[in-house]
Amino acid sequence: MHKVTKEHINKLADYFWEIPKSFREDMRVPAQILASEKILDDIIEDRSLNQLVNVATLPGIRKAALVMPDVHEGYGFPIGGVAATMHPDGAISPGGIGYDINCGVRLLTSQLTKDDIKDQLEALSKELYAQVPSGMGKGGQIRLSSEQIDEVLRTGAEWCVEHGYASQEELKYIESHGKLKWADPSCVSQMAKNRGLDQLGTIGSGNHFVEVASVDEIYDREAANAFGLCENQVVVMVHTGSRGLGHQVATDHIRVMVSAMRNYDIRLPDRELACVPFNSEEGKNYFKAMCSAANFAWCNRQIISWEIRNAWNTVFGENGGQLDLMYDVAHNIAKVEKHVIDGKEEKVIVHRKGATRSFGSGFDELPDEYIPIGQPVIIPGSMGTCSYVLAGTIKSYDLTFGSCCHGAGRRLSRRAAKKQVNAPVLKEQLRERGIYIEAGSFRGIAEEAPIAYKDVNSVVETVNCSGVAKKVAKIKPLVVVKG
Amino acid sequence: MIYEYVPHTADLALKVEGYTLKELFVNSLKGMNNILKSGFCDEVKRFDSQMTIEVSSESKTELLINFLSDVLALTNIQKSIFCGIYFSYFSETRVVAQLFGTWFCCFDEDIKGITYHEAHVSRNKNGKFETCIIFDV
Numbered sequence: 001m002h003k004v005t006k007e008h009i010n011k012l013a014d015y016f017w018e019i020p021k022s023f024r025e026d027m028r029v030p031a032q033i034l035a036s037e038k039i040l041d042d043i044i045e046d047r048s049l050n051q052l053v054n055v056a057t058l059p060g061i062r063k064a065a066l067v068m069p070d071v072h073e074g075y076g077f078p079i080g081g082v083a084a085t086m087h088p089d090g091a092i093s094p095g096g097i098g099y100d101i102n103c104g105v106r107l108l109t110s111q112l113t114k115d116d117i118k119d120q121l122e123a124l125s126k127e128l129y130a131q132v133p134s135g136m137g138k139g140g141q142i143r144l145s146s147e148q149i150d151e152v153l154r155t156g157a158e159w160c161v162e163h164g165y166a167s168q169e170e171l172k173y174i175e176s177h178g179k180l181k182w183a184d185p186s187c188v189s190q191m192a193k194n195r196g197l198d199q200l201g202t203i204g205s206g207n208h209f210v211e212v213a214s215v216d217e218i219y220d221r222e223a224a225n226a227f228g229l230c231e232n233q234v235v236v237m238v239h240t241g242s243r244g245l246g247h248q249v250a251t252d253h254i255r256v257m258v259s260a261m262r263n264y265d266i267r268l269p270d271r272e273l274a275c276v277p278f279n280s281e282e283g284k285n286y287f288k289a290m291c292s293a294a295n296f297a298w299c300n301r302q303i304i305s306w307e308i309r310n311a312w313n314t315v316f317g318e319n320g321g322q323l324d325l326m327y328d329v330a331h332n333i334a335k336v337e338k339h340v341i342d343g344k345e346e347k348v349i350v351h352r353k354g355a356t357r358s359f360g361s362g363f364d365e366l367p368d369e370y371i372p373i374g375q376p377v378i379i380p381g382s383m384g385t386c387s388y389v390l391a392g393t394i395k396s397y398d399l400t401f402g403s404c405c406h407g408a409g410r411r412l413s414r415r416a417a418k419k420q421v422n423a424p425v426l427k428e429q430l431r432e433r434g435i436y437i438e439a440g441s442f443r444g445i446a447e448e449a450p451i452a453y454k455d456v457n458s459v460v461e462t463v464n465c466s467g468v469a470k471k472v473a474k475i476k477p478l479v480v481v482k483g
Numbered sequence: 484m485i486y487e488y489v490p491h492t493a494d495l496a497l498k499v500e501g502y503t504l505k506e507l508f509v510n511s512l513k514g515m516n517n518i519l520k521s522g523f524c525d526e527v528k529r530f531d532s533q534m535t536i537e538v539s540s541e542s543k544t545e546l547l548i549n550f551l552s553d554v555l556a557l558t559n560i561q562k563s564i565f566c567g568i569y570f571s572y573f574s575e576t577r578v579v580a581q582l583f584g585t586w587f588c589c590f591d592e593d594i595k596g597i598t599y600h601e602a603h604v605s606r607n608k609n610g611k612f613e614t615c616i617i618f619d620v
Contacts, residue, residue, distance in 0.1 A: 046492055073492045075600030075617050099596035099619045135589045194560045205593045206620060244559050247595040247619075251552045258599060259541060271599035413490050414620065443591060483593075 004049035009033070009040070015466035016399065018064070019053060026269070027056040032064040034400060036462045039069045042411075042454070048078035054269045055083050059277070060090020062348055063341050066400055068355050069462040070409030070454065074098075076272030079354035079410070082403045085278070087336055087347035091266070092283045093275035094257065094290070096351030098332040099250040101290055102297035103208075103241030104175070105378040105406075106328035107389065108305060110312075111321030113232040114214035114478060121436050124212060124315045125479040129438035131311040132203060132210055132304055134483035139198030142303065149193050150185040152200070156295030160302040170302075172367045174328040175357065175375075176335075178298040180291035187289040188245070189252050196245030196296055201303035205440070205483030207407075207448055208240040209383075210308060212479035216386065219471040223373045223391045227326050229473050236312075236323060237387060237475075238304050239380055241332065242297035249293045253286040278349050287334070294333055301328055326389075327376035331356045331406035339401050350401050358392030358404040358469045377469050381408050381456035383437070383448050383480050384430050388460045389473045396468040404469040408456035417452035418443065436479045444482055486514035495592070495618045496601075500611045505573050507604065507612040508547060515551055515597070516564050518618060519590045524566035530583040532563045543575040544604045544614065550578055551597045551616070562586055595619040 009017050012032070017040060019031040031052045035043060043049060048071045055065040055077055062084050071080030076095035085091045117124065133140045144152065152159045157178025160166035171177045185193075203210060215233045218224045229235070242249075257274035260282045261267075266275060276282045305325065312320050334351045341348070359366075359375045366375055374391040381387045385408070396402045412420070423442035426449055430437055439445050463469045486499040497514045501507030516524050534557055540546035554565055563584025572579040596619040604614045 075494065075598040075619065191556050191560070195556065205590070248556055251556070251596055254596075254599070255545075255549055255552070258545060271602075274599070410492055413492050414495065415488060416490065440589070441591070 003047070004044065004053065006044060015462055019049065024053055027053060028058070029056050029061050030064050031056045032066045034066065034462065034466055034468065035069045036458065039458060039462060043071055046073040048073045051076070051078040052081060054273060055081055057268060058083060058085060058091045058093060058273065058275060059266055060086035062086055062346065066403070068403065068405040069459045070354070070405040070407055072410045076270050077353045080405065081353050082355045082401055083351045084339065084348040084401045087349050088279040089277045090349060091275035092278040092287060092334060092349055093273055093351060094250050094254045094286055095272045095274060096353050097250070097290060097334050098353045099247045100241040100332055101246035101249060102294035102330045103332040104297065104301065104328060104330040105380055106238045106301050106305065107326040107378050108236040108308065108323040109228045109326050110234040110236070110323050112234045114234055115232065117234055120315055121478055124311070125436040125438045125481060127311040127315050128210055128308065128479065128481045131307045132481060133201065134203045134481060135205055135440040140201035142200045144197050144200065146193065149196055152299050153185040153188060153292035153295055154183050155179055157298040157302045159299050165306040166302045170325050173325040174298055175330055176365070178302065178328070180294050182288055183291040183295050184288035185292055187285045188249055188292050192245050192248035192252060195248050196243065199243040199245065200300050201307055202243060202300070203238070203240040203304060203483060204243055205444060209480055209482040210304065211237045211477050213237060213387065213475040213477045215473050216476040217474040219473065220391070223472040226369050226373045227376055227389065227472060228324065229389060235475055236308055237378065237380060238301055240301060240304065242293040243300060245296050246293040249289045253289060256282055257286070290334060294330065298328065327378065329356055329376065329378055337402070339397060348401070352403055354406045355403045356406045357402055358390070358396045359402045360392050360394035360396060377404055379405060379407060379456065379460055382450040382453035384433070384435060384450040384477065385456055386474050386476045387456070388471060389475065390460070390463065390469040391472050392469055393467055399466065400468050404463045405459050408453040408459055410452060411454050412452040414447040417449055418446045420451060421446040421449040435477050438481045440483045448482065485510040489615070491617060495620050497616045497618065498613065499616060500607070500613045502611055504543060504575065504612050505570060507614065508550060508578070509568060511547060511551055511616060512554060512565070512568060515555065515594070515618070516566060518592050518594060519558065519564060520587055521591050523564050523587065527566045527585045529585065530567055531586045532561050532584040534561065534582045534584065535579070536582055537579045539577040541576065544602050545599070546576060546578065547604055547614065548597055548599050548602055548616070554582065555594055555597060557582065592620050
């Protein structure tokens with residue numbers, strides 16, 4: 001298989017490129033890339049575009065296999081990939097969602113400004129580190145019974161309302177209101193459930209974090225007002241997913257599909273793309289299990305918000321005010337959605353792996369005040385840089401099945417980052433810039449150093465200029481807590 | 484070399500070798516454990532837990548990945564790193580083994596999944612079994 005080079009890529013429009021179907025005979029649709037020319041030149045360096053071409057061979061794939069500008073090489077699907085397959089008999093592929101099912105981001109808004117908290121940042125960082133369990137292999141404060149874990153898998157963030165960790169009102173501010181109704185705990189293995197019993201309310205490790213930040217710049221005043229954002233306001237961002245439970249669901253069902261593919265005469269260039277028809281027994285079982293894991297992730301992020309509120313109250317007392325949920329959005333998930341393809345509305349199974357839903361104005365799942373604006377999209381940058389709040393657009397339906405990027409995108413391997421970064425020095429440098437880091441190890445700091453990531457500003461500029469999302473606000477970190 | 488790490492942008496890639504298929508499995512387990520907690524197995528002086536594992540698959544490559552995935556799941560559930568292993572049955576499509584583990588407090592690296600991507604157990608020009616294994620971390 002030859003590597004994709006720039007000669008194989010046609011420019012369709014500014015920020016939009018295509019590898020035609022003729023590039024390889026097993027492609028069922030073209031492969032499309034959302035990128036500036038500079039980003040495209042970087043993307044070509046790794047094997048992510050060859051992986052995208054592999055995605056274009058999935059049975060039942062519609063219109064095009066797509067990557068966002070933060071794309072980088074993964075296994076099977078590239079990270080930053082979007083693929084929509086025909087409903088109900090097109091493919092569902094766990095590799096198109098990833099091992100961390102419903103990894104996602106949420107943003108909480110406070111009533112304080114960065115000046116209000118500038119003298120308490122260190123205390124806040126330590127309290128957050130104490131209250132929000134982080135790091136690998138560490139359990140949380142909640143230990144579920146086997147009946148309770150089934151309730152969590154069935155009801156997602158609703159479980160938090162029933163148990164006092166959330167208000168009913170808050171659910172409106174979560175994608176799919178924090179619950180996918182197709183969830184069926186009987187499709188989740190006992191091994192997966194056992195892994196989840198003590199993991200609610202934990203962030204884990206790697207690139208997962210809790211970050212306190214302040215709003216640095218507003219680009220769209222109307223949207224910012226609707227989302228409850230203003231200059232210098234302190235916000236809190238959470239990035240994590242379904243933890244070991246979701247990892248095990250993916251592992252279990254990829255294993256089933258690797259064998260089952262033979263029964264459906266599916267041949268693919270990479271086993272990690274393993275898939276079956278969505279309406280097959282194996283496909284339905286995976287989807288029900290994936291929905292269960294997605295519900296677990298929403299419940300997890302909600303309980304982490306409760307822990308953050310406890311830390312906030314401990315540090316600021318009655319002067320701290322409330323932390324309100326602005327929005328919670330998934331970036332590793334599959335959804336059955338309706339999109340217009342060749343002028344006709346079709347039901348499709350949209351796989352987003354390292355890609356965020358970015359639906360535009362008029363989307364009636366949103367809270368009333370967001371409907372005229374579009375869905376909030378939260379794009380975390382790297383540890384020492386900035387992050388963005390965007391709003392989804394109607395144009396994204398036409399270009400990317402209503403999707404946009406999910407972060408800055410990794411540039412260096414973890415080992416390369418560790419070789420290049422002196423973590424204690426980096427921690428001190430960030431401290432001098434007013435950013436407090438609390439981490440389980442220096443190794444974790446080095447792996448997630450800003451140098452390991454692409455420039456989030458260029459990535460966000462690309463999605464903004466291409467029209468798949470619009471910039472609303474930029475936020476800058478004050479405190480980062482990670483495993 | 485029994486295993487070495489090779490560069491991969493998002494994840495961790497391990498190249499493993501063994502004179503026999505069984506040795507390849509043992510070396511892959513050592514490589515995985517070293518990702519989870521560097522040097523942990525070198526310092527283990529006692530075992531705290533014992534588990535039996537049985538895995539069947541349609542090929543030796545799938546068997547290796549599925550075996551490591553099941554050990555990883557037990558590692559997470561039992562909070563034990565399984566540095567000791569005894570195979571009571573071993574073929575290219577089925578293994579039965581006793582795992583001996585030692586409790587730990589936390590990992591260095593959280594492995595989310597062990598992928599089939601680029602995994603291919605074959606003999607190299609030196610007659611050894613080898614494969615690449617990509618870990619989602």
